[in-house]
Amino acid sequence: MRKMKLSNYNIIDWCEDGVTIYNTYSGGVLGLNAEYTEKFKKLTENEEFEYDPEDDLSQGLLNGNMIIDSNIDEAEAIIVQNKLARFGNESASYTIAPTLECNFRCPYCYENGKRYNTMDERVLNETINFINKTSENKSKVSVVWYGGEPLLRLDLIEKITNGIKNIKNYQAQIVTNGYYLTEERAIKLKELNVKYAQVTIDGPPEIHNKRRCLPNGEDTFFVILKNLQKAADHLFINIRVNVDKTNMKLADRVLDYLEEYGLSGKVGLYLAPVDQVNDSCTAPNCYKDEEFAVEQTKFARRNLSRGFNFIDLPNFNPSICGAVSADCYIIDPLGDIYKCWDHIGYAEEKVGSIFDTENTVLNANYLKWLGYDPIFYKDCHDCKVLPICMGGCPYKNLKGGKMSCDASKFNAMEMMKLLAEAYNSEAAGANA
Template identity: 35%
Template sequence: MIDDNNDTNSKDFCLKMEYLKRLKSFGNRTLSLVIAPTLACNFACPYCYEANLPLTIMREEVEDKIIDFINSFSKRCDSLEICWEGGEPLLGIKRIKSLLNKIKEKSLLPLTYHSIITNGYLFSKEIAYYFSNENLNFVQITIDGQEKTHNKSRILKNGGDSYGQIISNIDMITQIIPKCLVVIRTNIHEGNKSEFGTIYKEFSKRWEQNNVRLFPAFVMPNTNCKVSCCTPQNKTDFFLNLKRKDGIDNINFVPTHCVGSCSATSENSYVIAPDGSLYKCWNDIGIVERSVGNVSVGITNNTLIAKYMVGSDKYSDTECAKCSLFPICDGGCNRHRMDNAIHSTKYPLCPFTKDGVADYLYEHYKLCKDE
């Protein structure tokens, strides 16, 4: 075991952080699967990274191969986590029900965590009661600002509004599945960033007695994005304004190093497309050249897995190693770093600016002083 009290210099500390990151990436004995029963969606969000993908629904024979794929991990994993994704996964609710039944009947790994990422529009009472009986632990639903702004961002493909239906459905979910954590995500970009403080306080009050959490997440640039993404400086200013202007104290302003890992950098984690193709990154789904295999034949592209697992994080980036913030920064998105290296894209990697760190720390100091 590494002695946490014996880091004599920043190099030792960074080496320890890299070790802990690799340990997390390769030492997890949980098989974590993100499953998309369909890539079809009823929304036309202007920043969607899945635009123009096939709209097929998963076939039954793919379900059977998923069970075989799960069971192939029975000697190296102890448990199973499932997250339903899309497209809009509730458009494939019949497949979700069918596959869950097969997992209960045939999986050699116990299902210990069950979640879904949904736009929330189709979450009916019938579906809520179904998931209540299936021990749904977590649901993520996006609200992109106040009603008018949200309806411009989370727009139905038929041109209709979605805000009122989603709010009503969240109310319903908190009543029917009270133990399920409902996470409300706001995709922050230049067009809606000023509204997060308002909706944060409004929704915190509305659902203060319920198992509901709210958090901001910045829209990540992609080739289909039609909104203006925030720069590292704008991200820094956004968080500072939450404290200074909106008086929101319970969001951590201090940059911290995360030793955890995303699906792309976790050994026993995969994203499964409706046709059974396997991916490491959620944003890769449907992109044929980013597939690492198929549930029918297993893993076929270990080179790409290696690039994600060990070749695209901050520890392999010489520019990051020169940065004074290297020890406390999480390094940004591995996929964007890989795209920058392979395709010469110019995606920003820094999660915040160097100059902004002093302001972060000062705001944290004032908060601690007040407490």
């Protein structure tokens, strides 16, 4: 007989007419009516219970990972899967900055010590060789065009793409400020295998134009929105809104503009807390993890009634991020290799060079990343959202800062309730 127990990764909401369970490993959500809630209580009244394959409740719970074999240590299983994802040799990813030059002069980006240069022919050719060589036998290959502003050098993106076009299962995305993302360029990007674009908007025009500005201070907000109207016909566009205490309340007004420009439903949008990875936010204005989680939930609740759904119930993120995975490379315009996105252009942070691959893996800077343990803080071991958060940003942890918890640690229950409300009101609407 198969012995089972409840998963530690269940977020359980008991209410008057039943129970809702969200599992942070599978991302599954199960809502039980009163009758099934009683069955669930009875089934799980003891810490260990028997699995009945004929029982539909047990099957549903097992499918959602809400019950698991009683002899499994879930945190150990997560750590093993983390290692397989990071060192499993199946996929390779390349974040490439053809240039670190930018047409914007965002105050939080232009910093001392960063190098601003552009790939020459020699680096370009070696980047192509490097990708072709290191992606051999990988079943999945991904490229992120990054910068600086990568659209300043679409010509280099095209040349590199042509040099790696024989790679199978290859897909690309671009992180761009959106200023040059015209329809013509969006079509070109699509031809160059780019499917997704991430564009940052830092609030309504009066805020965005101060934070994400041209050297002459002219508008960028409306140029970007006009671009997105057409670009969204060719690429999946996700808007990132960086928020801190000074612009959070104004994030809703970005939605007003998306509606006005016919972009609601055409583009995705998510909030990201401005943080201090690179001291880009001064402490009093930055949200603490818990504060951001509260704001994120309020934002989702406020805007659900307007027809925008920002309810986020994530699931297992096995590899954390490319910084700690073996076959993930960030390549700058000099051919230097980095591990963390926030380090590109800082010579002292490089872990190797595409011109010297022999010495890239076993150097101290690289080993620091590859040897990273996701259970960096002992609290993470028993954390209910470990599958989602995986201990937080490795860079912040290695730097020796305080623990940075994912918003889901504080708002998973609220988000789940919100989802149930949205589902119930949709169902009520359909039955009306």
